[in-house]
Amino acid sequence: MLSSSMVSSYLSPYLSFLVLASPLVVIPGPDFAVVSRNTLNGGRRRGTWSAVGVASSTTLYGILAAVGLGSVIMSMRPVFEGIRWAGIAYLALLGFQAFRSAWKRDYATLELGIDPAGPTGSQGWLQGFLSNVGNPKILVFYLAVLPQFLDQEAPMPVVLAFAFTHALLSLAYLVLLVCGIHQARSVLSRPGVRRLLDLATGTALVGFGIKLALE
Template identity: 35%
Template structure:
């Protein structure tokens, strides 16, 4: 991969990562509830999903998925249902006192490292648009006449690094000014409703926009 192609890849990935979606909502929600530093666990989960998507496309499974409307529809419904579940769960979550660093205490392991990692994984994994997107995106930066493994490795590292920087450096950081609102039960409640509603909105978009 030439430097020009790589810079094009970085630019394209940056634009894509900055586009608001379920991953951004999940990252900002985590940053508000558990703090900026610990929100990295949800971001790691989202990156694991990206790795799976790249592998799916590289293995040719993506073509099978996109060529099977019932399978793609099933994944789309599952993704929308999961996002709706996250939204409703956040809305009905009982607010609790904040910790010394201002992070909100969440019950049912929602704020645990494993819980955030798992949630981030499923948020990105159950997004059929990601498979379709990578199917159209990856071939533009892969030359079949050159060794494939180094190209896929560089592409994967680039996509993951850029997305981590955007999610943690932009979206998670963007939530910091609102941290003062989680210091009161009322503020926590309002933010839970806001982000729960955002999850529901993304679920509706995923379900009805083809």
């Protein structure tokens, strides 16, 4: 258990971390593109599960950083590069799927309101998780940023609180995105609009993959 004095000592750094992390989660990235496309393809359920998948991978990286395994992964160059290139390949695959949808223009099921995600939206969760877990920059973020707010003696619950806060901020923003897209889905699901959105999403996903490959 943390004492009240210990909690108060980390309150100011925590608030400073919130100020830094809050704007970062709204910067469009692969998670934005994947969650948006899943919402358009499968409705609010699939979009929400996709957002949960993104937050799950962020939480995983936060835990790895908190327990010290993050620095181990960073020091093992082949492992780090393997994660990075797997993420690049997966973003390219998702981009190809978006381009294929735009080419085929098969949006009949969307107009009928059919949810291809099934009862659990597991496909949406998997896409959200894999698109984000393949981006090791999240791990770099934790390893580079958390030491700016926490000393080496910070207890594990405090470190996890910082990491989980970042994941929850991301989840909250993506759920709001899902709700906004779902409200406009009747307009956004029109074949002509969907084709333009698929082309834009595919371009964004491939672009994010290329950017990740060049960094």
